Amino acid sequence: MPAQRKSQLFERVALIGMGLIGSSLARVLRRDGLAGHIAASARTQATLDKAAELELCDSATLDAAEAAAGADLVMLCTPMGVYAETASTIASALKPGAVVSDVGSVKRQVIRDVGPLIPEGVHLVPGHPVAGTEHSGPEAGFAELFAGRWCILTPPPGTDEGAVERVAELWRRAGMKIEVMDADHHDQVLAITSHLPHLIAYTIVGTATDLEQHLKEEVIKFSASGFRDFTRIAASDPVMWRDIFLNNRDAVLEMLGRFNEDLTALQRAIRWGEGDKLQELFTRTREIRTGVIEADQA
Amino acid sequence: MPAQRKSQLFERVALIGMGLIGSSLARVLRRDGLAGHIAASARTQATLDKAAELELCDSATLDAAEAAAGADLVMLCTPMGVYAETASTIASALKPGAVVSDVGSVKRQVIRDVGPLIPEGVHLVPGHPVAGTEHSGPEAGFAELFAGRWCILTPPPGTDEGAVERVAELWRRAGMKIEVMDADHHDQVLAITSHLPHLIAYTIVGTATDLEQHLKEEVIKFSASGFRDFTRIAASDPVMWRDIFLNNRDAVLEMLGRFNEDLTALQRAIRWGEGDKLQELFTRTREIRTGVIEADQA
Numbered sequence: 309m310p311a312q313r314k315s316q317l318f319e320r321v322a323l324i325g326m327g328l329i330g331s332s333l334a335r336v337l338r339r340d341g342l343a344g345h346i347a348a349s350a351r352t353q354a355t356l357d358k359a360a361e362l363e364l365c366d367s368a369t370l371d372a373a374e375a376a377a378g379a380d381l382v383m384l385c386t387p388m389g390v391y392a393e394t395a396s397t398i399a400s401a402l403k404p405g406a407v408v409s410d411v412g413s414v415k416r417q418v419i420r421d422v423g424p425l426i427p428e429g430v431h432l433v434p435g436h437p438v439a440g441t442e443h444s445g446p447e448a449g450f451a452e453l454f455a456g457r458w459c460i461l462t463p464p465p466g467t468d469e470g471a472v473e474r475v476a477e478l479w480r481r482a483g484m485k486i487e488v489m490d491a492d493h494h495d496q497v498l499a500i501t502s503h504l505p506h507l508i509a510y511t512i513v514g515t516a517t518d519l520e521q522h523l524k525e526e527v528i529k530f531s532a533s534g535f536r537d538f539t540r541i542a543a544s545d546p547v548m549w550r551d552i553f554l555n556n557r558d559a560v561l562e563m564l565g566r567f568n569e570d571l572t573a574l575q576r577a578i579r580w581g582e583g584d585k586l587q588e589l590f591t592r593t594r595e596i597r598t599g600v601i602e603a604d605q606a
Numbered sequence: 607m608p609a610q611r612k613s614q615l616f617e618r619v620a621l622i623g624m625g626l627i628g629s630s631l632a633r634v635l636r637r638d639g640l641a642g643h644i645a646a647s648a649r650t651q652a653t654l655d656k657a658a659e660l661e662l663c664d665s666a667t668l669d670a671a672e673a674a675a676g677a678d679l680v681m682l683c684t685p686m687g688v689y690a691e692t693a694s695t696i697a698s699a700l701k702p703g704a705v706v707s708d709v710g711s712v713k714r715q716v717i718r719d720v721g722p723l724i725p726e727g728v729h730l731v732p733g734h735p736v737a738g739t740e741h742s743g744p745e746a747g748f749a750e751l752f753a754g755r756w757c758i759l760t761p762p763p764g765t766d767e768g769a770v771e772r773v774a775e776l777w778r779r780a781g782m783k784i785e786v787m788d789a790d791h792h793d794q795v796l797a798i799t800s801h802l803p804h805l806i807a808y809t810i811v812g813t814a815t816d817l818e819q820h821l822k823e824e825v826i827k828f829s830a831s832g833f834r835d836f837t838r839i840a841a842s843d844p845v846m847w848r849d850i851f852l853n854n855r856d857a858v859l860e861m862l863g864r865f866n867e868d869l870t871a872l873q874r875a876i877r878w879g880e881g882d883k884l885q886e887l888f889t890r891t892r893e894i895r896t897g898v899i900e901a902d903q904a
Contacts, residue, residue: 389881393736409676413831454716455829463775487827489737495656497824500814502831508806509832511869513891516798518868526795528897529785532755533711533736534802534807535836543895548886553876553884563813564873569811570816577864578805578851583687586851590844597740597841600711600834 309502319344322379324372324394325348326359327545328440329411331449334364336482339451343423351386358446364541377401381474384410388417389551395425404429405473413498413548415462415491417555418587423464431471434491436460436498437484455483462491499559503552504567505561509541510549528575615776615857617642621678622670622692624648624657626738627709628683629747631663634780647673649684656744671699679772682708687849688716693723702727705769709735711796711846713760713789721762729769732789734758734796737780741842753781756777760789766817797857801850802865805858807839829881 321343323330330348337343349372350356352606356368369375374381376398384391391410401407408417408426418434426432439457441448459479463472476486516527516535531539553560577585619641621628630645636639646663647670648654654666655759667673667768674680674696682689689708700706706724708716716732724730737755739746757777759768772786787795814833829837851858 317687398625408816408836438828449653458828462872472692472783473640485871493820493824497828499830500817500821500829501825501833504813505810507872508810510888510891511872512803512806512865513894515802515865515868516885517890517894518864519798522791523794526791527799528894528901530736530756530758530795530799531898531901533796535799535804536838538803539841539891539895540890540900541832541835544888544892544894546885549888550881550885554879554881557876557879561873563874564869566816567810567813568869570813571806571862571866573811574805575859578855578858578862581852581855582854583848583852587844587848589812590808590840590842590847592815593808594842594844595839596811596815596826597837600829600837603826603829 315341316344317342317474317481318380319378320347320381320426322347322349322372322382323365323385324349324382324398325374326355326446327362327385328444328448328453329437330383331362331364331446332451332453332483333383334359335358335387335449335451336454338364341480342478342481347375347379351390351543351586355446358552364446371397373398373401378403380406381478382408382519384408384412384422387545387547387551388412388414389547390529391418392421392425395422398424403428405431407431407433407474409420409433409435409475411435413502413552414478414556415460415494418489419464421492422487429470429503432464433467433472433475434462435475435479435481436462436494437501439484439542442540442560444545450484454479457484459484459486460494461486461488462494463488464491495559497555499556500564503560504563506541506549507542507553507564508567512538513542522540610704613639614642614800615640615772615779616678617644618645618677619677620645620647620673620680621663621683622696623652623678623683624662624744625683626742626751627735627744628681629657629660629662629684629744629781630749631681631709633747633749634659634752636662638779640776640779645673645677650692650865657887660744662744671696674684675699676701678704679829680704680706682706682710682720685843685845685849686710686712686853687845689716690719690723692743693720697723697725700725700728703729707729707731707733707770707773709733711850713758713792714856717760717762729766730762731765731773732760733768733773733777734760734792735777735780736800737742737782740838741779742843750781752777755782756780757784758792759784759786760792761786762789766883771889793854793857797854797861801854801858802861804839804842804847805862807836810836811840883887
């Protein structure tokens with residue numbers, strides 16, 4: 309076994325999934341020499357070939373169990389819909405003391421679907437690096453994706469603290485700030501900050517695609533007036549987002565209910581020409597932007 | 607009278623309103639020497655003082671009629687809610703052959719409210735430079751705001767073609783591409799590309815401000831996950847947007863109705879776990895983004 313370098317955090321990291329997040333993490337591992345060996349697994353040979361071509365891994369396999377065998381850290385970077393299947397596949401290959409983590413946008417579901425499949429002596433540390441772009445695939449990744457952003461970890465009560473710290477340190481090396489919270493709380497917060505905004509963006513872009521032809525042609529031409537920002541959000545990965553909505557259903561429906569009530573009130577104010585109500589809300593929302601800018605998230 | 611310079615388009619331009627758009631246009635006029643004299647008018651002395659300090663005008667007055675007197679071009683750059691009042695004020699001061707134009711986001715209302723007040727021999731050329739930021743006031747303006755964007759002109763049937771061309775040339779000098787269309791068509795297109803996106807952004811940011819305290823604190827912290835883009839849109843000028851919704855009511859309510867139908871369908875798909883429907887829509891919306899990028903509007 310080669311002597312572990314000072315910067316090295318793990319002897320062997322298995323990345324299950326080499327999309328935007330998996331491949332960006334691989335670039336961080338490479339850049340900083342954080343892993344002695346990067347074992348990549350993906351669903352298609354094309355993705356593995358691309359990852360190898362980009363020199364993002366030391367070994368590549370279609371078999372997740374082969375990648376996970378002997379790994380100190382197994383990071384699930386696939387759409388959440390295949391987590392349970394993947395966990396079943398790799399369970400018997402996991403070595404004692406290994407850490408299994410993930411990068412998914414819903415956390416209660418990881419504990420529910422993956423938790424029971426993880427063998428005794430292996431540590432499950434669900435995580436969510438809150439970073440991304442509307443682009444997908446191994447060629448879309450970049451090491452700086454995570455810099456300055458938050459990574460939320462949601463270890464279930466009783467999780468080994470050393471395991472949590474190892475995952476936290478990995479994301480710190482990627483430039484992230486760490487927050488630890490309860491999985492349910494995470495799912496509520498992300499429902500309003502991420503899932504509902506995406507749902508709405510998908511909806512309005514969908515509404516625009518269904519317009520009469522003479523309007524539809526103009527929509528793209530004049531998209532700079534607001535619509536453009538929504539098209540960027542609504543260009544995010546379809547399978548990933550399908551799985552997010554299916555797996556954070558209750559929190560998303562709750563926030564959507566509140567949104568609908570508020571939108572109906574605005575609709576009524578427009579219909580009846582209640583300018584004061586509109587102006588009051590529009591003034592209030594401006595303050596939130598100030599908060600975002602002050603929190604350095606703009 | 608000084609000899610007109612080659613680049614000069616107008617001897618005297620009156621800018622009624624010196625916010626983001628008015629002050630940006632003033633900067634263009636200055637930069638390219640397009641006006642012999644820039645007469646600025648605003649509702650408050652503070653705005654006029656700021657405009658003078660930034661050297662954006664040759665004369666400044668609280669009296670719109672004084673600014674408009676003798677002007678070749680009078681450009682209305684106030685919130686639309688005061689257009690009718692302003693038109694009444696300036697009507698008798700307008701010189702024969704003058705052009706009255708505007709920069710508002712709704713065009714049928716200009717023809718309805720301002721048209722009847724304009725004296726015989728003065729030309730009304732409603733316009734909409736489709737450009738902006740979430741910032742307001744004379745200090746927020748910049749000459750490059752319009753570069754590469756569309757300016758839509760909606761002259762009523764029978765409008766003097768020379769007058770339309772003079773306004774078109776002004777915006778071309780500002781770097782804009784010109785499109786001429788019917789006012790009703792403009793208002794429908796902007797309802798979906800601009801007004802509805804803003805309404806939705808205002809709504810979701812409002813929904814977030816009403817959250818329970820333990821969630822509200824996290825919203826800003828984790829805003830990078832989608833919400834942030836909405837806070838920028840929802841930081842736009844409250845009075846300007848109040849007037850847009852009040853004056854484009856029918857088109858906005860029509861598009862909002864379609865959006866609500868589509869959102870309800872998605873809500874049902876989430877509730878019943880219909881992943882195929884979600885993925886199908888999310889794939890379709892991705893294509894629109896490609897269109898936006900190809901149209902060079904991204």
